[in-house]
Amino acid sequence: MTASIIDGKIIAAELRGRVAAEVARVKSEHGVTPGLAVVLVGSDPASEVYVRSKHKQTQEAGMASFEHKLPADVAQADLIALVQKLNTDPTVHGILVQLPLPKGLDTDAVVNAIDPAKDVDGLHPTNAGRLASGMPALSPCTPLGCIILTKSVHKSLEGMNAIVIGRSNLVGRPLVQLLLNENATVTIAHSKSRDLAKLCAQADLVYAAVGRPEMVRGDWIKPGATVIDVGINRLPGAEGKTRLVGDVAYQEALKTAGAITPVPGGVGQMTVACLLVNTLRAACAIHK
Numbered sequence: 001m002t003a004s005i006i007d008g009k010i011i012a013a014e015l016r017g018r019v020a021a022e023v024a025r026v027k028s029e030h031g032v033t034p035g036l037a038v039v040l041v042g043s044d045p046a047s048e049v050y051v052r053s054k055h056k057q058t059q060e061a062g063m064a065s066f067e068h069k070l071p072a073d074v075a076q077a078d079l080i081a082l083v084q085k086l087n088t089d090p091t092v093h094g095i096l097v098q099l100p101l102p103k104g105l106d107t108d109a110v111v112n113a114i115d116p117a118k119d120v121d122g123l124h125p126t127n128a129g130r131l132a133s134g135m136p137a138l139s140p141c142t143p144l145g146c147i148i149l150t151k152s153v154h155k156s157l158e159g160m161n162a163i164v165i166g167r168s169n170l171v172g173r174p175l176v177q178l179l180l181n182e183n184a185t186v187t188i189a190h191s192k193s194r195d196l197a198k199l200c201a202q203a204d205l206v207y208a209a210v211g212r213p214e215m216v217r218g219d220w221i222k223p224g225a226t227v228i229d230v231g232i233n234r235l236p237g238a239e240g241k242t243r244l245v246g247d248v249a250y251q252e253a254l255k256t257a258g259a260i261t262p263v264p265g266g267v268g269q270m271t272v273a274c275l276l277v278n279t280l281r282a283a284c285a286i287h288k
């Protein structure tokens with residue numbers, strides 16, 4: 001059996017199209033242009049690529065995009081002052097501070113300074129707590145994308161066994177909550193878990209979000225399972241180029257899985273599309 005490929009490119013493009021149509025409606029019916037502010041501190045090359053892509057896709061969806069670039073040695077107080085200014089700016093409905101922040105800056109303090117109503121990353125403790133309590137909340141974009149990709153294969157996740165490998169605030173933990181909301185049975189695995197292969201063997205849905213290249217092996221996967229690979233790892237490739245690989249040994253997993261996301265072209269495509277969804281949601285809630 002060869003797994004079917006879950007095409008994040010196509011699914012993300014469809015989602016962006018739906019967002020653009022809704023943005024046009026909100027503009028014409030309510031006179032509101034949803035606006036997203038992205039704050040980039042320092043010059044991490046991977047973060048710069050993400051931020052450029054967010055800027056382009058936000059504009060293509062018909063939204064306003066505001067970029068704020070600050071030097072890596074910015075004072076914590078100045079960064080928080082910018083966030084507070086964005087909190088009160090009526091043209092800004094979503095605020096995203098690109099992570100990771102350079103050393104010396106207090107990520108928790110910066111995230112806590114964001115108005116929860118504009119927290120399109122879903123990282124503020126108010127939104128994380130609401131999600132964990134089963135209340136409506138702005139939720140982190142990558143886990144939202146994972147759920148949409150899974151639902152492109154399975155209409156309902158009710159009663160399915162899911163394993164989430166990784167427990168970060170940005171992916172693993174919120175993904176667990178979203179899966180619980182879908183009535184899945186969830187196992188949370190992490191670097192201290194014992195016998196990951198055995199845990200995976202019981203899972204109908206496997207989510208790999210550990211940041212370790214090809215850690216999940218093909219023979220761990222239950223035949224026919226759906227595999228969602230959140231990892232994006234850069235390895236040295238041919239001719240001095242870098243090669244992107246996920247957290248799953250893709251060629252191996254293709255032989256056992258029922259459906260699988262590629263890297264690149266899987267989850268990564270969905271994150272920015274879901275950021276646009278969250279910005280639109282935030283704008284509609286603010287102008288309700």
Ligand code: GUN
Nearest residue numbers: 096097098099100121141
């Ligand atoms: N860095 C990598 N992914 C993300 C994300 O989803 N949000 C933020 N703020 N930073 C990131």
